[in-house]
Amino acid sequence: MSEQLQEPDLVPPHPPGWTEEKVADGFSVPATPSEQPGFQISQRAEVRPGLEGEYLEVAIGPHHPSTHGVFRMDAVLDGERVMKLKPVFGYLHRNHEKIAEMTTYLGSMPYTDRLDYFCSLTNNWAYALTVEKLAGLQVPERAEYIRVITAELTRLLNHVCLIGFLTHDMGALGTPLMYAFREREKILDLFESLTGARMMCNYMRFGGCRVELPSGWLEAVRLLVDGFPRFLDEFDNLLSTNEIILARTQGVGILSAAKAINSSVTGPMLRASGVNYDIRKVDHYGIYDRFSFRVPLGDHGDVYDRYMIRVLEMRESLEILKQALRDIPGGPIIDPKAKLRNFKPKVGEAYGRIESPKGELGFYIISDGSANPYRYRVRPPSMINLTILEDMCLGHTVADTVVILGAVDIVMGEVDR
Amino acid sequence: METLEQIKVRAEAAISGVRLELLANGSVATQSSMLVDPTHAIALATFLRDDPELRLDYASNVTGVDWPDAVTKEKVKIKRVIEGVEKEVEETIERTRPGYLEAVYHLYSMELKHGPLVLRQRTENRTDRVHVASLTPIYRGAEFQEREAYDLYGIQFDGHPDLRRILMWDEFKDYPMRKDYVEPDDYEYEPTPHDEVLEKAQRHYPEGGQP
Amino acid sequence: MKPPSVDEGLRSELSKQGIFTVGLEELYNWSRRSSVWPLNFGLACCAIEMIAASMSRFDIARFGAEVFRPSPRQADLMIVAGTVTKKMAPQVVRLYNQMPEPKYVIAMGACAISGGPFKQGYNVLKGIDRYVPVDVHIPGCPPRPEALLHALMTLQRKIDGQRLTGPQRARHLQEDTPSEFPVPGFGPHDLVPSQNEEVWQHPVITREAP
Numbered sequence: 001m002s003e004q005l006q007e008p009d010l011v012p013p014h015p016p017g018w019t020e021e022k023v024a025d026g027f028s029v030p031a032t033p034s035e036q037p038g039f040q041i042s043q044r045a046e047v048r049p050g051l052e053g054e055y056l057e058v059a060i061g062p063h064h065p066s067t068h069g070v071f072r073m074d075a076v077l078d079g080e081r082v083m084k085l086k087p088v089f090g091y092l093h094r095n096h097e098k099i100a101e102m103t104t105y106l107g108s109m110p111y112t113d114r115l116d117y118f119c120s121l122t123n124n125w126a127y128a129l130t131v132e133k134l135a136g137l138q139v140p141e142r143a144e145y146i147r148v149i150t151a152e153l154t155r156l157l158n159h160v161c162l163i164g165f166l167t168h169d170m171g172a173l174g175t176p177l178m179y180a181f182r183e184r185e186k187i188l189d190l191f192e193s194l195t196g197a198r199m200m201c202n203y204m205r206f207g208g209c210r211v212e213l214p215s216g217w218l219e220a221v222r223l224l225v226d227g228f229p230r231f232l233d234e235f236d237n238l239l240s241t242n243e244i245i246l247a248r249t250q251g252v253g254i255l256s257a258a259k260a261i262n263s264s265v266t267g268p269m270l271r272a273s274g275v276n277y278d279i280r281k282v283d284h285y286g287i288y289d290r291f292s293f294r295v296p297l298g299d300h301g302d303v304y305d306r307y308m309i310r311v312l313e314m315r316e317s318l319e320i321l322k323q324a325l326r327d328i329p330g331g332p333i334i335d336p337k338a339k340l341r342n343f344k345p346k347v348g349e350a351y352g353r354i355e356s357p358k359g360e361l362g363f364y365i366i367s368d369g370s371a372n373p374y375r376y377r378v379r380p381p382s383m384i385n386l387t388i389l390e391d392m393c394l395g396h397t398v399a400d401t402v403v404i405l406g407a408v409d410i411v412m413g414e415v416d417r
Numbered sequence: 418m419e420t421l422e423q424i425k426v427r428a429e430a431a432i433s434g435v436r437l438e439l440l441a442n443g444s445v446a447t448q449s450s451m452l453v454d455p456t457h458a459i460a461l462a463t464f465l466r467d468d469p470e471l472r473l474d475y476a477s478n479v480t481g482v483d484w485p486d487a488v489t490k491e492k493v494k495i496k497r498v499i500e501g502v503e504k505e506v507e508e509t510i511e512r513t514r515p516g517y518l519e520a521v522y523h524l525y526s527m528e529l530k531h532g533p534l535v536l537r538q539r540t541e542n543r544t545d546r547v548h549v550a551s552l553t554p555i556y557r558g559a560e561f562q563e564r565e566a567y568d569l570y571g572i573q574f575d576g577h578p579d580l581r582r583i584l585m586w587d588e589f590k591d592y593p594m595r596k597d598y599v600e601p602d603d604y605e606y607e608p609t610p611h612d613e614v615l616e617k618a619q620r621h622y623p624e625g626g627q628p
Numbered sequence: 629m630k631p632p633s634v635d636e637g638l639r640s641e642l643s644k645q646g647i648f649t650v651g652l653e654e655l656y657n658w659s660r661r662s663s664v665w666p667l668n669f670g671l672a673c674c675a676i677e678m679i680a681a682s683m684s685r686f687d688i689a690r691f692g693a694e695v696f697r698p699s700p701r702q703a704d705l706m707i708v709a710g711t712v713t714k715k716m717a718p719q720v721v722r723l724y725n726q727m728p729e730p731k732y733v734i735a736m737g738a739c740a741i742s743g744g745p746f747k748q749g750y751n752v753l754k755g756i757d758r759y760v761p762v763d764v765h766i767p768g769c770p771p772r773p774e775a776l777l778h779a780l781m782t783l784q785r786k787i788d789g790q791r792l793t794g795p796q797r798a799r800h801l802q803e804d805t806p807s808e809f810p811v812p813g814f815g816p817h818d819l820v821p822s823q824n825e826e827v828w829q830h831p832v833i834t835r836e837a838p
Contacts, residue, residue, distance in 0.1 A: 062719055063669065065698035070671055070716055090584035091716040092672055095749030098594060102613075102748060111745065117673035181683040199673065199770060261474050261527050264558020277527045348442045351478065351523050351533060362478055364523070379478040387560055413672055416584060585751065586715050590816035593750050600750040601818035614748070 055083060062091050066169045066402050069412030073389075073401070080397040085390045089383070092416040100376035105131055105206070105343050108376065113200040115378060116414040118161065119154040121191070122356040124204035129285060130352030130363035131206045135345035137338050143208035144287045145328040149221065150194075150203065151354075152317040152324070156228070157187050158357035159310040159317075160235070166307060166406040167239065170248055176239060183231055186224055193217060206343065208334030218325060225321045232318075236311055249303035253392040253404035256301060263388040266381055267359025268313065269408060272298035272305040279355035286354075290327070291320045306407040344371055358382055358409050378417055382410040418531040419470065421449055427468075432460045440537070450521070450535035458538055458550040459576070465524060465534065466555060473534055476556035478523040481566035483595045485543065486516040516543045518572050522552065522559070540572060543595075551577035569594035653792050660704075660730070661787035663692040664780070667703035667727065671710025674737035674770045678709045681773035691780050700726040705783070707776075708762075711739035711746055712753045714819050718811045724760050725808045729800035732787075734764045734779055741765045758823035760809060761799075 061072035070091035076084040096115065100108040112127045113120035125147055132139065139147075164180030188198045193214055195201040203210050239245055255265070260273040270277060278295045280288040296312035298305030347369045353362035359381025366375035385408050393401045425437050435457040440450045453461050465473045490509050497506050518540045525532030538549040551574035553560045563574045564583040571592035574580055582589065591598055604610075607618040634649045642649055650658075670678055682688045682696065697703040700723045712720055724733070735756055738744035743754035756762065763786060766779045790798040799805050809827065812819040 062716065063723060065668055069675070090582075090586070091713060091719075092711060093584040093713055093715065093751045094672075094711050094746040095593070095751055096746075098750065099746065099748055114673055114745070117676060177679075178684050181680060182685070185680070185683075185685045198772070199676065259557075262557045264476050264556065275527060277530070282530050349448065351448060351535070353477070360477065362523075364478055364480060364521070366482065375480075375482050377478070377480045379480075383561055384558055387558055586814045588814045588816060598750070600748075601822070603754055603818070603822050
């Protein structure tokens with residue numbers, strides 16, 4: 001899989017073909033599957049409409065063994081092949097937007113934790129960013145560095161657990177997931193010592209962060225960042241060249257770049273189709289323009305590319321973490337002029353977005369000058385990435401559908417809000 | 418990206434009959450928006466997507482907003498004749514702005530990496546004439562989000578391939594995100610109620626005030 | 629309350645001779661509570677803590693409960709982890725009906741107990757115990773995996789105390805237990821009925837005059 005090292009403006013959206021190239025840390029990725037010695041992908045059978053029979057309509061979900069939450073797919077099947085597939089959700093619709101209209105701005109911050117409940121700190125940052133845009137607040141340097149460190153730790157958490165869940169759905173019942181959760185527990189320990197809670201952190205405030213770093217926290221993060229590449233190499237070695245994973249993910253669920261852009265797909269799924277759009281590089285929010293990191297892109301847009309992009313993004317996150325830990329300054333962690341009580345921004349609206357591990361997470365807030373927002377909208381990456389699920393699954397078997405859904409990386413708390 | 422005024426001039430030249438209006442935004446974020454009438458929305462969206470300088474090919478966020486009838490009071494000085502003498506009197510004039518529903522689109526460009534352009538479409542009122550044009554034929558990503566705006570607000574999108582409820586169940590009758598929605602009353606048992614929850618729970622207490 | 633078993637003196641005499649005695653109730657309850665098989669049923673954020681409880685750090689396998697069954701027909705325990713919305717409530721009750729007796733329910737997290745932080749939502753069911761009898765409630769948002777293990781131990785103590793005979797016998801041995809709990813239907817504004825009267829009797833609070 002080729003990898004792009006340039007800045008976004010110089011790279012055309014469609015990178016050249018499939019070449020083998022050594023990644024910086026010496027681990028080489030295999031090229032096309034037919035070049036693997038002694039391994040052949042079997043031909044996928046063509047759909048034969050002349051056979052007698054009926055189509056079977058079945059609802060996959062909302063309760064199913066795959067671990068993605070309460071999500072239902074109404075599938076019309078011809079034997080094992082999917083003819084039509086409609087996603088149905090809303091089983092976790094918790095009225096976040098309506099509750100936010102009844103709550104103050106600060107009171108909605110704990111609810112944003114529960115949107116994408118895997119990555120609570122990035123949700124907090126997106127909301128804080130939007131309100132800071134609306135009210136014109138400045139964030140001090142140290143708070144920005146802390147935000148970047150916590151966001152990249154969250155990205156590591158999310159991607160490693162996603163690979164665990166993807167392999168769990170493919171049949172490796174729980175073993176890679178156990179490895180992934182072992183690392184996740186280490187990162188959750190860090191979050192607990194910083195914010196007080198493992199998952200629902202509620203850490204960002206408008207104008208900075210809630211509380212100063214405890215002593216020794218940065219050393220603990222440094223230890224984790226130093227030990228993570230070894231775990232990642234082991235994980236990668238076991239999974240990326242595994243012939244079952246190669247057989248089940250290569251060529252499955254192909255999504256072209258044009259279709260991806262038109263369907264508003266964002267995040268690793270978009271980059272796996274070859275489109276170079278990472279909001280950290282496009283919007284330059286926070287202080288991301290001070291860090292040098294690469295954006296991996298895929299060639300084929302299949303499930304294997306999405307899996308591999310996440311592995312490479314984890315390595316890039318480690319690079320960002322190393323640089324942030326080296327450069328973090330001292331100073332205040334919250335803007336001294338920010339008012340936390342009786343916070344009433346001026347009348348107007350703002351749309352703020354960040355690159356969350358799942359895609360583009362945006363918040364659209366309309367303020368009418370009172371303490372509660374007039375309109376509070378979450379732009380959920382998981383729900384919008386599902387728009388194209390039907391097109392990706394047509395012609396594939398039901399087993400492939402589960403794998404494709406796993407690679408889209410949905411979290412029902414975000415899809416339904 | 419060029420300014421909204423320049424885009425407005427070029428769009429009005431390219432599409433005949435379109436009526437565009439620019440709405441300013443009071444906050445610090447200064448993301449002003451462009452209001453388009455529903456009959457020309459598809460033409461404008463096609464222009465925005467295909468124009469070589471704009472190439473707005475990515476609809477990032479599609480949502481609905483409810484603006485109920487708003488009554489504004491204004492104090493004006495009017496000259497009136499009182500007891501034969503012309504005097505200047507201060508009176509309050511009440512203006513009612515009729516309510517409407519609004520669909521807001523945030524458009525970005527993945528090719529040229531600029532944006533956003535905020536596009537708005539308004540319905541005529543909140544009761545029976547709630548139709549706007551659907552931009553799903555242009556931006557496929559708007560499909561689920563327009564369905565959600567229909568489900569929660571009741572905005573009918575003409576031209577949407579599959580307009581039905583997405584988050585609530587199909588037999589549900591109301592439009593929950595509207596400002597005048599009354600939620601069902603299941604506050605019979607509240608162990609420690611306070612504020613608004615106490616008001617709702619007190620409706621179930623027997624006469625005398627205690628549960 | 630532990631059921632009556634063999635007299636302790638007799639038991640220690642016999643065990644010195646190499647004879648092991650146990651009451652039938654004790655044996656039955658011990659075997660049931662040492663291998664409670666949960667249903668693979670996570671709804672929301674609490675499901676992640678449930679998965680973390682089954683992973684290597686918090687290891688629910690020590691309690692015999694690591695076999696999460698995907699099918700309700702093979703499960704003993706339903707851990708309702710996460711917010712139950714009104715759209716999902718009929719499915720939860722249907723799954724509960726499909727589980728064979730003896731079956732238990734743990735309501736994990738504030739949302740499953742009473743609606744939690746989302747209580748003011750129009751689509752949120754204010755507690756799963758409106759439709760289904762709940763045995764153990766775990767407060768927290770989300771409760772730590774240790775809290776889930778504590779709840780499992782509490783459930784095990786409850787199972788240990790169940791009787792096989794007499795008027796206080798366990799629910800699955802009584803003849804007039806309903807074999808199916810009524811599934812709510814979707815109405816135009818709310819679920820129909822909004823709660824199940826036989827299951828949901830909230831306690832009466834007597835507050836002292838201030």
